[in-house]
Amino acid sequence: MPRYGIAIDTTRCVGCHSCRVACQNQQGLEYKQSFNWIKEKDSGKFPSFGKEFVPLQCNQCENPPCQRVCPTGAIYTSAEGVVLVHRDRCVGCKYCIEACPYKVRSIDEHEGISVKCWFCIDIVRAGGEPACVTTCPTRVRIFGDLDDPNSSISRFIAKYRAEPLRPDLNTRPKVFYKRS
């Protein structure tokens, strides 16, 4: 069984937000709800300064705080290592939203349950790739199997020493970033 992850090269991101729109379209979300965002980070001072665009989505942690605090057991990790939600079990207590350090969870207003990015697992199981990956015009994201040393994502992470966000939080995310 593969163990899916995404590698993100922030140096290629131009901040066009097409990943967010593609995701909203794919998941049927309303304009005000997102499963991914582009955070902006300013650095330096004039005349030497820059802006970095950091795409953010669920990190599919191997030690997911959201899953640990969920009282109903609605949050579970699939065999592919993707953190999923049982739509029928979630009561909407929002404990997972508080527990997630990356703040990528939100409440679906129609169903009243906690939702987030799920790596488009329906498309992936059918042999495709997540919408945010395929739609990106500058090819910021690489999707693939982290357990296969020859996959493009594994080679990318090894080559650039890509790291997850805040590895010190010990959540062991499966989204890796090359940031310089």
Place this chain on the structure above:
Amino acid sequence: MQESAWGWLIITYLFLAGAGAGAFVAAVACDLLAPDWSKALARAGSLAAGPLVAIGTLCLVFDLEAGFWQPWRQLYLMSNLGSMIAWGVIVLSAFIPVALLYAAALNEISSVGRFAKKYVRVLEAVGSFLAVATAGYTGVLIAVVNGVPFWNTPVMPVLFMASAMSTGLAVAMIGAAAIDIRTVRTLSNFALGHVIFLAVEGIVLMLLIFMSLTRSTEAAASATMLISGTLSPYFWGLVVVLGIAIPFCLSIVEYFEYGEMPKYLVVGADLLVLIGGMSLRALIVFSGTPPQII
């Protein structure tokens, strides 16, 4: 400041569950320690405990999204015993009936109460344990959240416990004054409880602030928000001065004056403790800041 997913309903729950559990402990203490002629506080405390925690629990249910509209989903609430909410469901469902039974026993309400009176010591022992669990749970609930570094400290349950005991005692004292205003004189014995718990609350709050300032950037941001940032007027005004310092001083006077203090000051000090307890929880929830991730 990122808005918390939890709002006033959860804050009200944190306050009411603490006050109800504290009122139960105050009632037990009064029933065991006080002389026969001053049982009004035990009666008032026991009558308040169950309903307060029950109303708090209703706030939790109202805060649910899908679980509120489709209540059968709540059957799943104890599925993951690694979750504090699952333990909270167990503790709350055990405490509320015991507290109601204890109120019936102390006040001899109906035949159930007269029957329960035979086992009042058992109810006091079991109930006190569950009351401590209820009050502690409100703190542990947010202390295990590592998505908010300011909350994620073992000091938090201690702070909530101290605040629960002082707010619970305040509820019981106001209730005792309402049942029989003449008992206000006898309440001065219990003012010592306020002195102790408010002192502990103040010290633990100070520890929390000092430790947060050095623990991590995010915890420091939350603590700074409280002591000198946007929330500082509320923190210093409502929590420190009105909620701790003034009732602390009043309680010392009350204890040594032994029943000579004006009634409105006695009840006023208790009302201030309640305002402080509610504000403390609100400010801790609102000052929660998530980790800086990028």
